[in-house]
Amino acid sequence: MPDHITQSVERQLPTDEARDLLSLVRDIAQREIVPQAAEQEDAGRFPRELFALLSESGLLGLPYDSAFGGGDQPYEVYLQVLEELAAARLTVGLGVSVHSLSCHALAGYGTKEQQNDHLPAMLGGGLLGAYCLSEPAAGSDAASLRTKAVRDGDDWVISGTKAWITHGGVADFYTVLARTGPDGARGITAFLVPGDAEGLSAAAPEKKMGMKGSPTAQINFDGVRIPDSRRIGDEGQGFAIALSALDSGRLGIAACAIGVAQAALDEAVRYATERRQFGRPIADFQGLRFMLADMATQIEAGRALYLSAARLRDAGRPFAKQAAMAKLLCTDAAMKVTTDAVQVLGGYGYTADFPVERLMREAKVLQIVEGTNQIQRMVIARHLAGPDSR
Template sequence: MPAERLMPTEESTDLIELTRSIVAKDLRPVIAGLDARAEFPRDVFRTLGRAGLLSLPYPEEVGGGGQPYEVYLQALEEIASASASVGVGVSVHALSCFGLFTAGTQEQQQAWLPEMLSGEQLGAYCLSEAHAGSDPAAMRTRAVREGDEYVINGAKAWTTHGGQADFYKVMARTSDDGGRGISCFLVPADTPGLSADNPEQKMGLMSSTTATMLFDDVRVPAERRLGAEGQGLPIALAGLDAGRLGIAAVATGLAQEALDVAIAYAKERETFGRAIIDHQGLAFVLADMAAAVESARATYLAAARLKDAGRPYSRQASIAKMVCTDNAMKVTTDAVQVLGGAGYTKDFPVERFMREAKVMQIFEGTNQIQRLVISRNLAR
């Protein structure tokens, strides 16, 4: 059943209905096959982009949808309810555009942002390295200035859309001054020397390609640096709070879908002469699942409204990411339990939901890192 939403405007209500229509027509019929074939859904992203769903939180004057985060995240949740892979991709694309929007010059924004937000180009975000996941200041990928260019060498791990994206937002070291020695670059995918390693063989999100990006004397014009030298890590970290809200919404959409499948099954499956939803032991499991989904949604929306009001929201973003992804793991696991043996087979999608939920506790900062962020904020 569709999530109950109290939208702030009539326009945003219409936007949710548009999103649901596109999801029903262009995503739900194909996602199971895409996942089974581990096929990247590039055409789906083009469809979402042409409908304006890849640019919702950006201002209209730069080609965006001009929507508050409260609205964008609920549209993202609707997309993720049909496909967590695509939902994650939409969130990553928004994060990949964030550095240009916040740190780019007016000339850079006018030159590149409209096409990036149109959906004709898809972005990726290169921050993590194999030895520097939760500690980005330890990165080793290096960009050396040579005249009007930078030459980048190194490798960036766990890149969503790696090898599929049209541009990469790349953090690379320009000096040895720790976290203050990192700069941000916008690198086109067809730049010589840039390539993708073999995609990771993951347990979930099969139609979301994840790969290590390899930089072998990649020459980038200096005009493609965002911000000043040494501002890369602040640019990256500024986007992470928004990115964490994106993953919180994706996790909630995934949990909502798992709940819906479990309820439908429990209404149809009979034991001892009645539907299993009428047995109190199982009904209470479903009630707890529903409470987890609705509390997750309320948590990410509370953080989004702080962001929209221009107020600090870093702690609330970490809380939302932690709560929503932990709840999604619990709800999807319970969905498998509700379906019993059938839930453990690929005849039903709940086993896929459970596999997809696990990674959400890991990326955009593990939930242990979220607890660290929250506790440090409380100690100030």
């Protein structure tokens, strides 16, 4: 059975422009993404042509300045676009979120000259980005990364390996965090590296339980030489830049999680109202009705939390704690809702003939990427009680 996503969510959008934007996104999702999602995911096919379409439609740079090709949209709107795309296919929704994350450093910390030189192509010129922070031995402890960038005249020479890179091997540019100074957070600097740089190569993509259409790979830097003009921000500022990007990126993951959960709920409701047992729809039975009610409540709570955090960001107020809360709540909700959706469909839910088994497999990764949910709890606790005193 093909994916069935109603996405009849009542949106609270601030402008007519935003409502038109969501209408465009839903149209693209239903025409171009949903019909091929299951088949392409099963085949492990990366839909690069969809990202080209999204770029042509102005959807790859929504939260950024229109002077550089962005969409001038508040995060409140941008995140709802991500939710719609993720509901159609997580490979696409998460891919847009990762691309936006990859543009954050240059948009927020680059010089005007750098922004003029690179942002238009990154935001609306068909390019696709990747974000290189994690390493084989530096995941949650990102400050311990070992990839090095050594100054050589007016150039930098980057050597090392990055791991778990979404769009690894297919990206046109990589935002790379590398060590330029002493151990610890203060010795890290950000760089913008072209995807075709000499000495840059990708390992074979990881074999994953979900999101098989989205390539995740190690990226090797074997003496990659780039000019100092591609250094973003000051030397030693990279870790602060990375944390700033991750606060926004966590909201993107939260929105994607709610999209996946909404798709699972839509499928569960459709099935429960059509499937008949004992002479009536199974949706008439209280046990299932209560499950559906709980699923819907978790989704609404998660959506309200990520939108609340987005409005703080849009107002220029601190939102790091709320971003961690949203990422935690929304991704845990997605895991629970998709698991329950499989249960609602019973044996059919466990088969690839229905989309809920894929949604359940995809939901799991959202509890891990851009800071595991255990890390989110540490972030929240730090805001409440201060840093660990050890």
